[in-house]
Amino acid sequence: MALFEPPHARELFDLIEANRPQLRQWLNWLDHRRNPADVAAYIGLCLRQFAAHQGFHAGIWFDGRLCGMVAHHGIDWPNQTTSLEYWLDVSHQGKGIMTASCRAVIDHSFNTLLLNRVIIRCATGNQRSRAVAERLGFTFEGISRQAEWLYGRCVDLAVYGLLKTDKVPG
Numbered sequence: 001m002a003l004f005e006p007p008h009a010r011e012l013f014d015l016i017e018a019n020r021p022q023l024r025q026w027l028n029w030l031d032h033r034r035n036p037a038d039v040a041a042y043i044g045l046c047l048r049q050f051a052a053h054q055g056f057h058a059g060i061w062f063d064g065r066l067c068g069m070v071a072h073h074g075i076d077w078p079n080q081t082t083s084l085e086y087w088l089d090v091s092h093q094g095k096g097i098m099t100a101s102c103r104a105v106i107d108h109s110f111n112t113l114l115l116n117r118v119i120i121r122c123a124t125g126n127q128r129s130r131a132v133a134e135r136l137g138f139t140f141e142g143i144s145r146q147a148e149w150l151y152g153r154c155v156d157l158a159v160y161g162l163l164k165t166d167k168v169p170g
């Protein structure tokens with residue numbers, strides 16, 4: 001894993017393009033990243049987020065090829081809490097790459113950033129994302145009703161939380 005930087009823009013755009021229909025099912029930003037310039041602007045925002053001490057957006061490379069990302073959705077410092085976003089190229093799914101990547105970001109969140117709570121929110125119908133949270137020992141805390149708009153449809157979000165004192169399996 002490494003922070004996204006400007007030279008990654010083309011490779012990241014190509015990966016988004018290759019997975020656009022699958023990602024668009026669950027992620028709300030696809031229509032804002034339609035070309036390499038949009039992705040370059042996104043990387044600029046990610047670096048400003050990191051400089052502002054609000055967490056990071058990291059690419060995941062497997063066998064030298066970019067295959068996905070994992071990110072903090074900012075950091076709620078007063079409450080020592082963050083939430084995670086992630087996605088993976090379809091052909092790299094089913095190998096445990098995201099579970100391992102999230103485990104590394106969670107370890108960093110608790111032991112380097114010294115946060116107390118990490119949250120994963122995903123659409124109740126997003127079984128693969130829910131499975132990542134459950135595999136990592138997150139507690140299902142409930143459902144936020146009609147909490148996210150995805151291209152004209154409104155979905156309920158399953159909320160999962162992990163505390164620093166919880167045990168992360170594996």
Ligand SMILES: CC(C)(COP(=O)(O)OP(=O)(O)OC[C@H]1O[C@@H](n2cnc3c(N)ncnc32)[C@H](O)[C@@H]1OP(=O)(O)O)[C@@H](O)C(=O)NCCC(=O)NCCS
Pocket residue numbers: 022023026027085086087088089092093094095096097098099100121122123126128129132135
């Ligand atoms: C959510 C998403 C990242 C999950 O990807 P994934 O490949 O299922 O997750 P992992 O990389 O952790 O892999 C888990 C799978 O690998 C298997 N696996 C193999 N080796 C493994 C290991 N060492 N550790 C854990 N799992 C392993 C698991 O059994 C599981 O397989 P299964 O789906 O057949 O049960 C992916 O579906 C995605 O990008 N979805 C679209 C975007 C999205 O929804 N993002 C989340 C928004 S909240």
